[in-house]
Amino acid sequence: xxxxxxxxxxxxxxxxxxxxxxxxxxxPFPGVVLVHHMPGWDEFYQEMTRRFANHGYIAIxxxxxxxVGSGTPDDVTAQVRAEGGVADDQVVGDLTxxxxxxxxxxxxNGKVGIVGTxxxxxxxxxxxxxxxxxxxxxxxxxxxxxxxxxxxxxxxQPVAPIDYTKDLQVPLLGLFGNDDQAPSPTExxxxxxxxxxxxxxxxxxxYDGAGHGFFYYDRPAYRQQQAMDGWSKVFAFFEKNLxx
Amino acid sequence: xxTMIAMQTAVTGSGKGATGxxxxxxxxxxxxxxxxxxxxxxxxxxxxxxxxxxxxxxxVEMDIxxxxxxxxxxxxxxTEAERSGFSE
Numbered sequence: 001x002x003x004x005x006x007x008x009x010x011x012x013x014x015x016x017x018x019x020x021x022x023x024x025x026x027x028p029f030p031g032v033v034l035v036h037h038m039p040g041w042d043e044f045y046q047e048m049t050r051r052f053a054n055h056g057y058i059a060i061x062x063x064x065x066x067x068v069g070s071g072t073p074d075d076v077t078a079q080v081r082a083e084g085g086v087a088d089d090q091v092v093g094d095l096t097x098x099x100x101x102x103x104x105x106x107x108x109n110g111k112v113g114i115v116g117t118x119x120x121x122x123x124x125x126x127x128x129x130x131x132x133x134x135x136x137x138x139x140x141x142x143x144x145x146x147x148x149x150x151x152x153x154x155x156x157q158p159v160a161p162i163d164y165t166k167d168l169q170v171p172l173l174g175l176f177g178n179d180d181q182a183p184s185p186t187e188x189x190x191x192x193x194x195x196x197x198x199x200x201x202x203x204x205x206x207y208d209g210a211g212h213g214f215f216y217y218d219r220p221a222y223r224q225q226q227a228m229d230g231w232s233k234v235f236a237f238f239e240k241n242l243x244x
Numbered sequence: 245x246x247t248m249i250a251m252q253t254a255v256t257g258s259g260k261g262a263t264g265x266x267x268x269x270x271x272x273x274x275x276x277x278x279x280x281x282x283x284x285x286x287x288x289x290x291x292x293x294x295x296x297x298x299x300x301x302x303x304v305e306m307d308i309x310x311x312x313x314x315x316x317x318x319x320x321x322x323t324e325a326e327r328s329g330f331s332e
Contacts (some may be wrong), residue, residue, distance in 0.1 A: 075303075
């Protein structure tokens with residue numbers, strides 16, 4: 001594979017920074033947009049991007065915090081947190097533009113999935129719901145605040161993703177830890193009930209003995225057995241929905 | 245951004261960051277995912293100066309018990325200073 005930081009055209013024609021990994025060969029390859037987590041556009045996400053390329057996907061992970069400034073991921077994240085996060089409209093624009101870039105690649109098979117963890121899980125679901133024509137499948141890995149009370153909404157995040165459920169037109173895979181507090185099992189129940197109510201195509205898997213971020217091998221939350229089972233479900237889901 | 249517990253206050257003072265001392269303009273206090281400490285979440289205390297860039301930051305992560313103890317001792321030090329006639 002080849003992997004490097006490069007730029008792609010944003011929603012307003014601006015150059016946006018992203019980490020891109022491409023498999024060797026002529027393809028055609030499906031594409032995946034990776035939505036980084038709250039700790040930022042960090043080494044974990046670069047490795048995750050290469051992991052998808054290793055499995056035959058053209059993978060792009062946009063730096064959603066790039067307009068805040070430059071610096072180490074944790075310093076930039078601290079500034080983003082202090083500013084109340086990044087605006088949903090901006091995130092949806094950046095991620096939708098990444099899908100269009102993937103489909104414009106000469107070796108694309110025309111199908112694009114989107115996957116994110118933590119805040120990125122929420123943003124992946126939000127983007128797939130708001131830009132249904134630009135994605136063919138979505139994976140939400142323990143995204144917090146998919147369900148949100150009115151008082152938790154802000155001008156930057158004015159609508160909870162669950163309220164876009166009726167607009168979701170692509171299959172959804174969700175993985176969650178039963179010891180997680182955000183999203184809590186009750187919130188996952190609420191989300192699942194909404195998906196059922198609207199007759200959506202989804203599959204949720206909930207893991208005992210796991211909390212938030214159980215894929216993160218560099219954090220105490222890592223759970224090897226649950227993580228490896230989760231990864232197998234991620235690749236099976238994308239193979240089924242994005243494969244040639 | 246999974247808890248969205250984050251608040252700010254203006255600060256007058258100085259902090260020592262990765263490249264030395266710099267003037268502070270703001271303190272950010274939150275409770276969210278930890279970057280380094282061995283817990284899923286932590287109290288996050290950042291002394292920053294956004295005008296100097298994201299790297300102008302003195303960062304601390306601690307558990308809630310430590311935060312409560314710190315607040316108590318900070319208040320005690322302020323009370324003692326003011327009792328002694330210091331007000332600035």
